Amino acid sequence: MDAIFSEIFSTLGQWQYWLTLIVGVSCGLVLGAIPGISSTMAIALLVPFTFGMDIVQSSALLIAIYFATIYGGSIPAILFKTPGTPASSALIFDGYSMMTQGKAGRALSVAAISMLVGAMIGSALLIFAAPYISIVALKFGPAELFAMASFGIIVIVSVSDNSLLKGTLSALAGLLISCIGMDPMSGYPRFIFGATNLMEGIPFIPVLIGLFAISGALIRKTSTNKFNDVKVGFCELPSKKDFKKTLPTMIKSGFLGTFIGSAPGAGCDIASFVSYGLAKHGATKDDSFGKGEIKGIAAVESAKSACTSGALIPLLSLGIPGDAVTAILIGAFILHGIQPGPLLFENHAPLTGVIFTTVVFAHLLVFAVAMLSVKWSTLVLKIDERFIKASVLILAIVGSYALRNNITDVYIAFAFGVIGVIMQRGQFPVAPFLLALILGQMAEVNFRRALMLADGSFNFLFEAPIALGILLVAITFFVLALVKRFRKNS
Amino acid sequence: MIVNLILIFLAIGTLVSVKLFPESDAGNFPTLLAWAILILSITDLAISIFGKKQKTSNDTNDDEVFDNRSWIITISTLVYLLVMPYLGFIVSSGILCAIVLKAQNATSLLRALAFGFTLATIIYFVFANIMNIALPIGILN
Numbered sequence: 001m002d003a004i005f006s007e008i009f010s011t012l013g014q015w016q017y018w019l020t021l022i023v024g025v026s027c028g029l030v031l032g033a034i035p036g037i038s039s040t041m042a043i044a045l046l047v048p049f050t051f052g053m054d055i056v057q058s059s060a061l062l063i064a065i066y067f068a069t070i071y072g073g074s075i076p077a078i079l080f081k082t083p084g085t086p087a088s089s090a091l092i093f094d095g096y097s098m099m100t101q102g103k104a105g106r107a108l109s110v111a112a113i114s115m116l117v118g119a120m121i122g123s124a125l126l127i128f129a130a131p132y133i134s135i136v137a138l139k140f141g142p143a144e145l146f147a148m149a150s151f152g153i154i155v156i157v158s159v160s161d162n163s164l165l166k167g168t169l170s171a172l173a174g175l176l177i178s179c180i181g182m183d184p185m186s187g188y189p190r191f192i193f194g195a196t197n198l199m200e201g202i203p204f205i206p207v208l209i210g211l212f213a214i215s216g217a218l219i220r221k222t223s224t225n226k227f228n229d230v231k232v233g234f235c236e237l238p239s240k241k242d243f244k245k246t247l248p249t250m251i252k253s254g255f256l257g258t259f260i261g262s263a264p265g266a267g268c269d270i271a272s273f274v275s276y277g278l279a280k281h282g283a284t285k286d287d288s289f290g291k292g293e294i295k296g297i298a299a300v301e302s303a304k305s306a307c308t309s310g311a312l313i314p315l316l317s318l319g320i321p322g323d324a325v326t327a328i329l330i331g332a333f334i335l336h337g338i339q340p341g342p343l344l345f346e347n348h349a350p351l352t353g354v355i356f357t358t359v360v361f362a363h364l365l366v367f368a369v370a371m372l373s374v375k376w377s378t379l380v381l382k383i384d385e386r387f388i389k390a391s392v393l394i395l396a397i398v399g400s401y402a403l404r405n406n407i408t409d410v411y412i413a414f415a416f417g418v419i420g421v422i423m424q425r426g427q428f429p430v431a432p433f434l435l436a437l438i439l440g441q442m443a444e445v446n447f448r449r450a451l452m453l454a455d456g457s458f459n460f461l462f463e464a465p466i467a468l469g470i471l472l473v474a475i476t477f478f479v480l481a482l483v484k485r486f487r488k489n490s
Numbered sequence: 491m492i493v494n495l496i497l498i499f500l501a502i503g504t505l506v507s508v509k510l511f512p513e514s515d516a517g518n519f520p521t522l523l524a525w526a527i528l529i530l531s532i533t534d535l536a537i538s539i540f541g542k543k544q545k546t547s548n549d550t551n552d553d554e555v556f557d558n559r560s561w562i563i564t565i566s567t568l569v570y571l572l573v574m575p576y577l578g579f580i581v582s583s584g585i586l587c588a589i590v591l592k593a594q595n596a597t598s599l600l601r602a603l604a605f606g607f608t609l610a611t612i613i614y615f616v617f618a619n620i621m622n623i624a625l626p627i628g629i630l631n
Binding site for chain 2: 037172185186214219384391394398401402405411422423425426448
C-alpha cells in the first residue's frame with residue numbers, strides 16, 4: 001500500500017503529468033465540440049503523440065482526452081443544437097431549449113456539475129467496486145445485450161412527446177436503416193444496391209450531424225434567441241435550488257451510467273438516452289421535460305460521464321475493452337508492455353493506483369475548465385445567429401467528411417438533414433430514430449446469436465433472467481407510457 | 491402524412507429487396523421490421539386522415555419554418571456537395587457560406603464572401619495541418 005501511495009504522490013508532484021492532463025483536457029474539449037470528431041477519433045488522432053511518453057503520461061493523456069471529448073460534445077449540443085458526440089444528442093431536448101430561453105449559462109453550469117457528480121460516482125465505483133461489477137458485467141451474453149439495446153430503444157420511444165405510434169415508427173425506421181450494409185452474421189450485402197461505400201453500413205455520426213446540425217441550418221427560425229439579454233458571470237454556479245432539485249437525478253444517473261458503461265458493448269450513447277428516458281418517466285407535475293428542464297440535462301450529463309469511468313471497469317479488471325475507445329486504450333497499455341486484466345492489480349499495483357488517481361483528477365480538471373469556460377462558450381451566442389448557422393453548416397459538412405475522408409458520408413449527412421426536416425415537419429421524433437440506428441446492429445446481432453445458441457428457440461429469454469428482467473422493465477415503461485397517454489387523451 | 495407514405499414505400503421496397511436475398515437468415519430481421527413499419531404506418535396514416543387533430547408537439551417549434559430561403563439553402567448545399575470535389579473545399583465552402591448568409595439577409599455580398607472564404611480557409615488549415623485530414627483542394631491545387 002505504501003508503494004502505491006508513494007507512486008501516486010510522486011506522480012502528482014511532476015509538472016509534466018499536470019501539463020499532459022491539461023493538454024489532454026483542452027484538446028479533448030475542443031475536439032469533442034467539433035461535430036463529427038468522436039472520442040474514438042480524437043484518441044486515435046492523438047495516440048501517436050503518446051509513443052514517446054512513459055505509461056503514466058500516456059494513460060493520463062488518453063484518459064483526459066476520453067473524458068473531455070465526452071463532455072466537450074455537450075457544449076455545441078446546448079448552444080447550437082449540434083451534438084459534438086452521439087452521447088450528447090439527448091442534451092438537445094432540454095439543453096437547447098434552455099439556450100433559446102436565454103438560460104445557456106445555467107444549462108452549461110448544470111451540465112458541468114452533473115458531469116462532476118456522475119464522474120465521481122463512476123470513479124468511486126471503478127476504484128472500490130470494479131471486481132464486483134465486472135462479475136455481473138461478464139454475465140452479459142447475447143441475450144442480455146439484445147435486451148439492453150431493446151431497453152434503450154423502448155425507453156426512448158416511451159418518452160416520445162408527440163405520439164407513441166410516431167415514436168415507434170421512428171425507431172423501427174432507424175432499425176431498418178441500421179440493416180443497410182454487410183450482414184454481420186452471413187456477410188451478405190443488404191440493401192446497398194452496388195454502392196460499396198455502404199458495405200460497412202450507414203455510419204451514425206453523419207446521420208447525427210444531418211439530423212441535428214444540417215436540418216437546423218436548413219430550417220429558418222422566425223425568432224431570435226434571448227441570450228443577449230442575459231449576463232453570465234465569469235464562473236456561473238447553479239443555484240442552491242437547482243442543485244437540490246437535480247442532485248437525486250444526478251446520483252441515480254451516475255449509478256446507471258456506470259453500470260451501463262461497464263457492460264461490454266453498451267456505450268455512453270445508450271447510457272445517456274436511457275438515463276434521460278428514466279428521468280422523464282419519473283417526472284413530477286412541476287417538471288417540464290423537453291422544454292428546458294434542468295433534470296434532463298443532469299440525467300444525461302451525469303450518466304455519460306459516469307459511463308466513461310464505467311467503461312474502464314472491464315478494461316482494467318478483466319482486460320476486456322467495452323467499446324472502440326477502450327480498445328484503443330488497451331492498445332496503448334499493451335504498447336507499453338502492460339497487460340490490463342486481473343493481474344494488473346497484482347503485478348502493477350502502483351500503476352493501477354496512478355490510473356485511478358488520473359481518472360479522478362482528469363474529471364476534476366474537465367469540470368474546472370468546463371466551469372471556467374461557461375462565460376466564453378456562451379459569448380459565442382453574442383454573434384449574429386445567421387453567421388453561426390452558416391458556420392455550423394460548413395463545420396457539419398467537414399465533420400462528416402473527416403470521419404472517413406469520404407464524400408459519401410457528406411451525402412449521407414445531407415440526406416439525413418433533409419430527412420430530419422421532413423421528420424420534424426411531420427412531428428416524428430428524431431431521438432428514437434437515431435438511437436435505433438446506433439443500437440440496431442447490436443440488437444440484431446445479439447438477437448440472432450442468442451437464437452443460434454438456443455437452437456432457434458425463443459426460450460433463450462426465459463433462460464437468461466437478467467435479459468428477461470431488463471425486457472420486462474422496458475415493457476413496463478412502454479405500457480405505463482401508453483396508459484398515461486390514454487388517460488391524458490380521455 | 492408524407493413521412494408515412496415514405497415509410498410505406500420503404501417497407502414495400504424492403505420486402506421486395508429481401509426476396510432477392512439468397513437462402514439465409516439475413517433477410518429475417520429486415521422483413522420483420524418492414525411488416526411492422528407497414529402496419530403501423532397505415533395505422534398512423536388512417537389516424538391522421540380520420541382521427542381528431544391533436545396538437546401536442548414539443549419537437550416541432552412554431553418559430554421554425556421551411557420557406558423559400560430554406561429551399562435556397564437546401565438546393566445550394568446540394569449543388570455544393572456535387573461541385574466540392576472539383577472546385578475544392580475552400581472555394582466551394584466560401585461560396586456556400588456567402589449564399590447562406592445572403593439568403594438570410596445577414597450582410598452584404600462582399601462581406602458574406604469575405605466571411606465565407608476566411609472561415610473556409612481557417613477550417614481547411616486546422617483540419618489539414620493539425621488533424622491531418624486532407625480536404626479536397628480542387629482548382630487551388
